[in-house]
Amino acid sequence: MTGHLYGVGLGPGDPELITVKAARLVEAADVVVHHAARHGRSIARRIAAPHLREGQIEEALIYPVTTERTDDYRAVLEEFYERCAARLAEHLDAGRTVVVLCEGDPFFYGSYMHLHKRLSGRYATTVVPGVTSVSAASAELGRPLVERDEVLTVLPGTLPPDDLARRLEATDSAAVLKLGRTFGGVRAALEEAGRLDDAWYVERATTDGQRALPLAEVDPDTVPYFSVAILPSRVHEQTRRTLPEPGGAPQGGVAIVGLGPAGREWLTPEAQDALATADDLVGYAPYLARVPANPRQERHPSDNRVESERAEFALALAERGRRVAVVSSGDPGVFAMAAAVLEVAAEDRWKDVPVRVLPGLTAANAVASRIGAPLGHDYCVLSLSDRLKPWDVIAARLAAAAAADLVIAIYNPASKTRTEQVARARDVLLEHRSPDTPVVIGRDVGGPEESVRVVRLADLDADGVDMRTLLLVGSSQTTVAERGDGRTTVFTPRRYPS
Template sequence: MTGRLYGVGLGPGDPELVTIKATRLIASADVVAYHQGVGKQSHARRIAAGFIPAGAIEEVLQYPVTTGTTDHPGGYAGAMAEFYEECAERLGAHLEAGRTVVVLAEGDPMFYGSYMYMHDRLSDRFGTEVVPGVPAFAAATAAVAEPLVRQTDVLTILPGTLPEPELARRLADTDGAIIMKLGRTFPAVRSALEQAGRLDGALYVERASMPEERWLPVADVDPTTVPYFSLIVVPSLGGRVPREERAGSIETTPTELLVVGLGPGPDHWLTPEVEQALAGVEHVVGYGPYVERVPQRTGLQRHASGNTMEVDRARLALDLARKGERVAVVSGGDAGVFGMASAVFETAEDPMYDEVEIRVLPGLSAVQAVAARAGAPIGGDFAVMSLSDRLKPWSLVEKRLRAVAAADLVLAIYNPASRSRTTQVADAQQVLLKHRSPDIVVVVGRDVGRAEESLTVTTLGGLDPASLDMKCLIIVGSSNTRVTSSGRVWTPRSTDV
C-alpha cells in the first residue's frame, strides 16, 4: 500500500498562524520535506520546527540555483526542471514504501510555491491532499491595517518580475493590487507604480508576521535593503475619501471631456490630434482592449470595462470631468461611428452634467480602412449599418436593409456576428438577395491594419456567413461596383460611367 502526500501551508512566518490541521499532519508524518536555498536555512523548516516529530525523516530539497545564473545546458529553466524531477523521484520512493510525506510550504501551497511542482509530478500516482495556509499578502494587509479591496473592487496579484511596462499597465487597470517577488526587482516595481499613478498610498511590507516585520511607504524605501520576503500592498482607491475631502469641500471647475477615436488598430493610424490629446489627460476610460492600446505613463489612470457597459463608462468619465479631472473616453475606429460619442451625449442629457463640455476628436473608421485596402468601393453614395440587434429590434434592421437594397446603395456592415449572434449575417444576406443580384461584389475585411489582416473579394451569393465574426467588416457593392483585372474593387462616382 502506497503512502499519502500532503502539501501543507505554514502561513507567512509566525508559527502561531499555522493551522491546527497543519500541525497535526506534520506531527504524524513519516517524512517531512522542505525546500532550501543554496547556503541558506529553510524558512519553512524554521516555522515548523516545533511540530516536527523526533523520529521523522527529513528530506532537504536544496535548489541548485536561486539567482537565475547557471551552467546547465537548459539554462535556469532546465536546471530547475531537472531539480524538480529529482525531488519527485526522492519523495516518490518514500510514497512507494508506504510512508506519509508532508511537504512544507511557506504561505499557501498553491500560491507561488515550490510544492506545486511536486503536486504536478506526484498527485496522479499517489493519494494527495493540500492544506491551505495564510498567504503572505493577508499578513501584510493585517500589518498595515489598510483595507485592500471593497465591494466590487478588483484585486490583482502581480509578480514583480513582470516587464516594467506590463506591470505599469496592469497596476493602472486594477483597483487594488499585491506585488510579490521583490528583492532585485524593486527599482523597476517602484518605477511601474509611479508610471501607473499608484505610488502614493502604496505600502512596502517586509517579513510580515515575523519578529523583524516592518512597513513603510514605498516612496521611502531604500532599494538596497529590500529582501525576498517582502511585498507591496496597493490599496484600492474606491472606498477611500480623499484627504482634501475629509478636511472640507473644495470647489472644483468642470473640465472639457474628450471623446476620441483610436483608429482600427495600428499605432500609425492614430491621428496626431488624438495622440496629443491623450498625452494631456489624467484618465482614460473605455472598453478594455481599447484602453490597453493607450501607452501607460506617469500620472495616467486607466479605467477599463466590459463590452456592454457603455453608459457606465460614460457616467464615470462625466463624473471625473465634473470634478475637474482631465479625461478621455476612447473608442476603436471613429468614436462617432457606433462608438462611445453617442453614449456620452446620451448620458450627458442628465442636467447634473450641464457644465461639462464634450469635444469629439475624429479617428480613422474601420469602413475607411477596409475600403482603402480594397480600392475605392465607397467612391459613390453609400450607407453604413450595424447588424447588432442589442439596441434595436431585428425587424428594424431588416426594414433598413430592404431600403438600402432598393436604393441600390453600397452598404458597409459593422458587427456582422458574435458568439451570441450567429444567424444575422445569413438573414441579412437573404434580405439583400431579394433585391440584388447574387453577382453583386462583396468585400470582407478582417483585422485590417493588424498582423492577422485578410481581405476577401467575393459575391453576395458566394458570401459564407459561417466564416464571419466580430473582427470582420463587410462592404456590399451596388449594381455599379466593379472589380479590376488585378482584383481592385471600386464604385464609380456617377451612375453614367
C-alpha cells in the first residue's frame, strides 16, 4: 500500500496560528519535507519545529535558484520540482506518510502546488489550508480587506508596473505579494493609480520581526521578499469616519429574556444575542447558572422572592447606560419576570428606560411536545401558587376552566412547603371531569432528570410533583393512544362535537 501525501499550511509565521489539524499531521508524519534557499534555513520548518519528533525523516528541498537572474529560470525550477517529486515518490511507494510544510497556505503562491500537480494523480493526497500572509497583514493592521460588495484583487509584484497600475485603479481593495526587489515598481504603480496614500506595507506579519507602516514611508532598500502591500477596504474606512465619536453617554436598556425550559438548544437566536451583548445579567440564581460565564459581564443573582427589587435594580443599571438582561426560565411573560419588570417600569422614574421582552419556549409547550399534542384545541394556563393570590380565586378559576371543558396547563403545582394543593385541585376538577381524564405530568423537560408520564385524573397526587413540574389536564375530547413502537401519545382533536 502506498503512502499519503499532505500539503500542510502553517500560517504566516506565528506558531500559534497553526491549525490543530496541521499540528496533528506534522507530529504523526513519517517524512517531513520543507523547502529552503541555499543557505538551508526554512521559515516553514521553524514554524513547525515545536511539533517535530525524534525519528522522523526530514527532506530538505534546496532551491537551485531563488531571486537570482538566469536566462532559463523557469526550466531550472521545473527540473528541480521533477527531482523533488521523484524523491517524495520513493517515500510514498514505501508506504510512508509524507507531510510537505508550507508557510501560509499551500495553494496560495506556494511551492507545494508544483509537487501536488506531479504527485496527486498517483497517490492519495490531502491539502490542509493555512492562514495566508494577506489575512495576517489585514489582521495586524486592524483594517478589513473588503466590506459589502467590494472586490479584492490579489496581485504578484512581478507584474509590469503599467499592468499593476491598471489593475489597482480598477479594483476596490488589493494585496500585492512578492515584493523585495519589485517594491519600486509596485510603489510607482500605486502612485500612478492614485492609490499610494491608501496603501499599507507589512513585512513578516505575526512574527517577532514584523514591521507595518504606510507604504509611502517605506525605504525600498529595506524591503524583504516576505512582505505584502495592502489596499484595505475603502467602504469600511468611509463608514468608520461617519460613526459618532466615543465618549457620549451610552444608551442602556433592559431585555427580559426567556431561557426556555432547559439548555441552549431551547434558546432562540434573539435571546442568545441579548445574553451575549449584555453588560449585566440579573435573575434568580439557578436561572443565571444556566447562562455560560463571560468575564466581560457582571452577574447579579438573587432569591426567587424579590421580583420587584430585582426589577428596580435592573432598571437602575440600565439608567446608568448598562445593557441589562433579566433572565427568566421558560417564557418571561408566563408567570415570570416580564410582568414584574414592566410593573416597576411603569413608574414615572423609569418611563424613559427602554424595556423589551424576548419570548422563550414556555413549559406548557415543552411538555406538550414530549407527549404529542394535548394543547391541540382551546386551553388555559393557571398557577397553583397562592403566594400572590388566594386559594379561593385559584379554586374558582379551576372550576370555571373545568366547566368550560378547556385543557388546563397548571404551573407551580407544588413546592417544598405547598404539597396539599395538587389533591385539592384534583378534587375541584373531578366535580366537572371524568375520573379517566388523562393528566400529563412533565418534570424537568429538556434537563437531565426529564420525565413525562400520563395518569388518570382520579389517580393524580403530589408524589413526584414539585416546582419543576407542569401538569396538563385533558378536556373531555383529549385522547390517549398507543403507537406501534410502544410509545404513548396524548392529543386533543381540533374538531369539537357539535
